[in-house]
Amino acid sequence: MSELDDVYVHRGLWTNWSQGPVLGRTITTDTRTGIIVISILAILSSVATTHLWHIVIFALHQIRARGCPSDLLFWQQQAILRTLPAPSALMAENVNLWWIWRKRAQCPFLRCFGHVLLAFVYVIGALSATISTSFVVQTSNVEVLVNTPFCNKYIHRDQKPGWSHLDKTLDRAASYRNRCYGEGVSLPETCHSILIQPRLLLQQSITQCPFSKSMCTKGHVQAISVDTGLLDLTSDLGLNLPRQEAVKIRKKTTCTVVPVQDHLRMVNASTDDVYRSEQEQGFGFTRPTTSQIEVPAVALGKNLRFSRDYGNLTFIFKPPNDGLPLGYGVKQVFALATPSNLTKWDVVPELKLDDADTVLVAIDLRGATYIAPVEDILFSAHRSNQNNSRFFSDRPVGLLGCTQQYQYCIARPSQTEYCTQLRGALLDIPPITLPSISPLQKAALKHFITITRNISSVRSTFGGYLNATASISPMPGLPPDQWVHEVIALETQFLSLLQVMFTDHATGYASGDGDAKNSTPPVQSRDRNDRSLLCNTQKMRKAGGFANINYFGLVFIIVMTTAIVLLDLYLLKILLFLSKFHRAMVPRLDRWIQDGILQLQRRAFEAETKGSWGKIDQEVPVTTTDEKLAELSHASLPQGYKVTQNFATSDLLAQRVSSSYLLSQWGADLISSLSRFKVGHDTTDLPHQVEDDVSDFSVSTMPDRSKD
Known part of the structure; x- marks a missing residue:
């Protein structure tokens, strides 16, 4: 007995009843097409897992957004979550937070590594989901349906001695x-x-x-x-x-x-x-x-x-x-x-x-x-x-x-x-x-x-x-x-x-015996x-050359990917619409919006009394008129002093801390100090409090003459 000839393999959609009427729906095609489908499914799986991660991060942010007073570590984690970081970025950010706050906050290890564990588990799940998509397509030793015009019984003649x-x-x-x-x-x-x-x-x-x-x-x-x-x-x-x-x-x-x-x-x-x-x-x-x-x-x-x-x-x-x-x-x-x-x-x-x-x-x-x-x-x-x-x-x-x-x-x-x-x-x-x-x-x-x-x-x-x-x-x-x-x-x-x-x-x-002359194509x-x-x-197996695509799995992955992407893109809009009928949802959603990078930018401009603003309760705030806004000033430094290096002590602060946050920390002391000193004074004349506040920054003692 030899392997089934390629010309007798049914190509296209059929039902493998041994797997059921739903899971048994199968598309038989050539191996090249099967490999292309595997690649497409892997891409769709990656897209779906990325957008699903955004939904997970949004849910985590909303669960934590209770509006209660908390330490700075909590607010920094919320700010990080609002940026929708990738799982690897979330792990790196929280490890960095733990290292900085290890001696300053309560239980920083548990608070930071909970997020690390969540990201790690999700990465494992995403890898498993991506790998599992390959099982939708079988490319070796596949079950195929025999399709030949010669299907018929052989009627031997008893009186003929040859047989x-x-x-x-x-x-x-x-x-x-x-x-x-x-x-x-x-x-x-x-x-x-x-x-x-x-x-x-x-x-x-x-x-x-x-x-x-x-x-x-x-x-x-x-x-x-x-x-x-x-x-x-x-x-x-x-x-x-x-x-x-x-x-x-x-x-x-x-x-x-x-x-x-x-x-x-x-x-x-x-x-x-x-x-x-x-x-x-x-x-x-x-x-x-x-x-x-x-x-x-x-x-x-x-x-x-x-x-x-x-x-x-x-x-x-x-x-x-x-x-x-x-x-x-x-x-x-x-x-x-x-x-x-x-x-x-x-x-x-x-x-x-x-x-x-x-x-x-x-x-x-x-x-x-x-x-x-x-x-x-x-x-x-x-x-x-x-x-x-x-x-x-x-x-x-x-x-x-x-x-x-x-x-x-x-x-x-x-x-x-x-x-x-x-x-x-x-x-x-x-x-x-x-x-x-x-x-x-x-x-x-x-x-x-x-x-x-x-x-x-x-x-x-x-x-x-x-x-x-x-x-x-x-x-x-x-x-x-x-x-x-x-x-x-x-x-x-x-x-x-x-x-x-x-x-x-x-x-x-x-098809396999020239002596079987009694075998003719079947007549219904x-x-x-x-x-x-x-x-x-009749089903047989083929060792290679053909691929079976599970029709249910193919449709399931496409539908789920589309649903997850659309949900990620329109989830906030849907929740904002529902909040009109459920007012309890409003505070948490507002915290998500206000933690957004565009809203933080608006608040920084407002802190410097720049611009008149509208749509401040939406994801994208706008100015009420087509006005020109000057560049935001560096955080809380006396006017006229140049910044010779990044004022932040770490990459984390450089990327995440907004002008409004810095103003809230040093603003009061700096304003009171600057009211007593002229631009260009040496920092040694500043009060000790101000010196302590700016000790983390390297500044030039020469006045800024660029405007002269």
Whole structure:
């Protein structure tokens, strides 16, 4: 089985029902477009987190804006919050405040590092949000919807001996089983890039022999039961069905080693008869001859595939000197519990059950040789050559008898799912068997029934797969429970065939097999229960080249970003409008406005009696007339003295402290001092109080002559 061809991938919007009708909305596109979308989403996420931070800062400022008397540290923090600093800037500003006020204010560490912690947590959250946007787009090993005009079932012709496509299907299933159904826990990477569920699990247990006592081996483990559990056709086999249309299937197989001694026949048959039986079993060999030879045969019910009457014989094997393959040969027959012309085996009563199908597997052991004896009850080998260097099977043929039971479950709207009892395979779906079944569910069940019937036909024609198939001779030996491993191998072969045939129906047999001439593009049937309802419902995986964009996630990020940006831009205007109806909101909002840099500038001009002002209760104050305002003077220095360096003792004060704040601190003393001294006096003549106030500043003692 190979990866899905790019031309059969559905591009555009579709619904992945396994994720729900909302979260499952998916856009499939090429990888390049997916990368562009990831970049756009990252930008949108950054924009959203920036504006959301503004809202957080606004909320923090409003919570603190109670109007109560507080120390200067509090007012400096409010001024910093009003500037809407970035999270990193808020952390730096508060660390600086803590360092300056560490010995001057009460609990400066807790008061400052609370803001630092808030900014740090927000940065982590913003990074997480930005990273999470990348999950909206998947660019590797994505689930895709198969879309091909070749979706149709392959109708093989029973009378045609070639069955080329089914032969190839068996080979592809065996190859996939060898890769993806190994004993290791981890699977090769190629297994994860083809099917939705690369390996279906089996549950095994020891149980009682299901047949008559004469068909059970005494003194050994009675039987092994292998159960698939309920397989969901959506999550396990990749059918894209809504949850209310879900279909689940369970297959339970119970196998035991059937004693062959009482049913083994060595018959004299012409080579022509032997090879005709091989041809009638689907192998397609003929070799006319009249020589009489003795070949092994198994008599456990008439094989109806034989055109000649061989009596009660079920299997006839090739002569040992006539091209016997190395290792083992495997043949199968099956009998359905429900009478049908599909059954090609008139099973003996000892193997027949009313509630299960019966499968008989015959293994030709004549071509196997071993270095050591084999104790397994199916492959037992104790006959040896003269020097005991080679060991041969104790009998020419080994038999496995199995029962197969199926359980079918369907989801029902507003009700619990309905399940049948374990029974033989269904051939049709009468309403009494599965009441309230929908057309889509019926089509899915028919699809499964047809595939299982084809698997039985393939196995009865081409045999089966054995773990013990030898590539070299002689073989080193086999473990004593090898037959249990073979039962599991037969079931994993069934599962791999099931997976291969499900995907073959979706992609179309003609797309991958030139011999499948019966496969044609589907024509919409008037019968809505036809399997064509399942066309364009199969999901597979693609390792690369395509990207899946979650439609819900894409829309959610765009809508949330737009909403956050608009809220940040218009939040204050909305609150100001609401404050007309809720007067309690006015003081806090007014404090936000008055702490703004433009309002602080207005207050500085007013402190120097410059300008006549309007809109002083809004974010942007204006002068009532188009008047010219002189530059604000430096903070509280005697006129005529030049500032030789920044009057602030730190960058924080230089950036944040307004003229009105400085005037409030030194204004009174300076005004009283300047009233007694003329411009240009040396600072040594100033009172000590003034000297202390201006001691943090470096000033020139020379008068300012620039105006002279």
